[in-house]
Amino acid sequence: MEAVFWGCLIGGALYAIISALLGDLIGHALGGILDFLSLDGHPWLNPTTLVGGITAFGGAGLLLAHYTALGLAAVFILALAGGVVIGGSGYFLYVKPMSESENSVALSEKDLSGKIAEVITAIPSKGYGEVLVKAGAGYTNQIAASFDGDDIPGGSRVVVVEVKDNTLYVSKLDPY
Known part of the structure; x- marks a missing residue:
C-alpha cells in the first residue's frame, strides 16, 4: 500500500511542477482534449481539485502509515478523508473564488x-x-x-x- 501512497504523492507533485512550467503549452498542444474534466454540472471536477486531493491522499497515507499504529484499513480511510478534505478545501478556497472573480475590462x-x-x-x-x-x-x-x-x-x-x-x-x- 505504501507504493500507492508514494505514487499519488510523487505523481501529484510532478503534475504540479509540469503544469506550472508547461501548462499553457500542453493545453494548446492538446487542443482542449482535457476540457471534460471541468464539466458544467460538476465544477469541482477540475485538475487542480482532483490532483490536490490525490496528492494529499498520498502524503497523508504515508504519514499515517509511518507515524501511527493504525491498521491498513484505518490508514486508508483516514488518508482518503484527508484527500477529500484537502481537495474540497482547494475547491472552495481557491478554484471557486478565482472562477467567480473573473472580470472583464470590456466596455459595454x-x-x-x-x-x-x-x-x-x-x-x-x-x-x-x-x-x-x-x-x-x-x-x-x-x-x-x-x-x-x-x-x-x-x-x-x-x-x-x-x-x-x-x-x-x-x-x-x-x-x-
Whole structure:
C-alpha cells in the first residue's frame, strides 16, 4: 500500500511542477482534449481539485502509515478523508473564488446611458464630436452626437441620453 501512497504523492507533485512550467503549452498542444474534466454540472471536477486531493491522499497515507499504529484499513480511510478534505478545501478556497472573480475590462456602450460626460471635441448640431465618460475605474473617449440637434461647445457637461450605432447621443446638462 505504501507504493500507492508514494505514487499519488510523487505523481501529484510532478503534475504540479509540469503544469506550472508547461501548462499553457500542453493545453494548446492538446487542443482542449482535457476540457471534460471541468464539466458544467460538476465544477469541482477540475485538475487542480482532483490532483490536490490525490496528492494529499498520498502524503497523508504515508504519514499515517509511518507515524501511527493504525491498521491498513484505518490508514486508508483516514488518508482518503484527508484527500477529500484537502481537495474540497482547494475547491472552495481557491478554484471557486478565482472562477467567480473573473472580470472583464470590456466596455459595454449600453451601460453608458445616463452617465455624465464632458465634451472634449465640440459637437455640431448635425455632426459628431467626442466626449470623455467615466467608465468603471477609468475614462473612455466616445464618438458623440447631439440628441436635441443643438451645438454643444467643448468643455460642456452633457448626459448620455441613448446609445445607437456606436454613437452616444448626448444632451447638454443644465446646472441647477
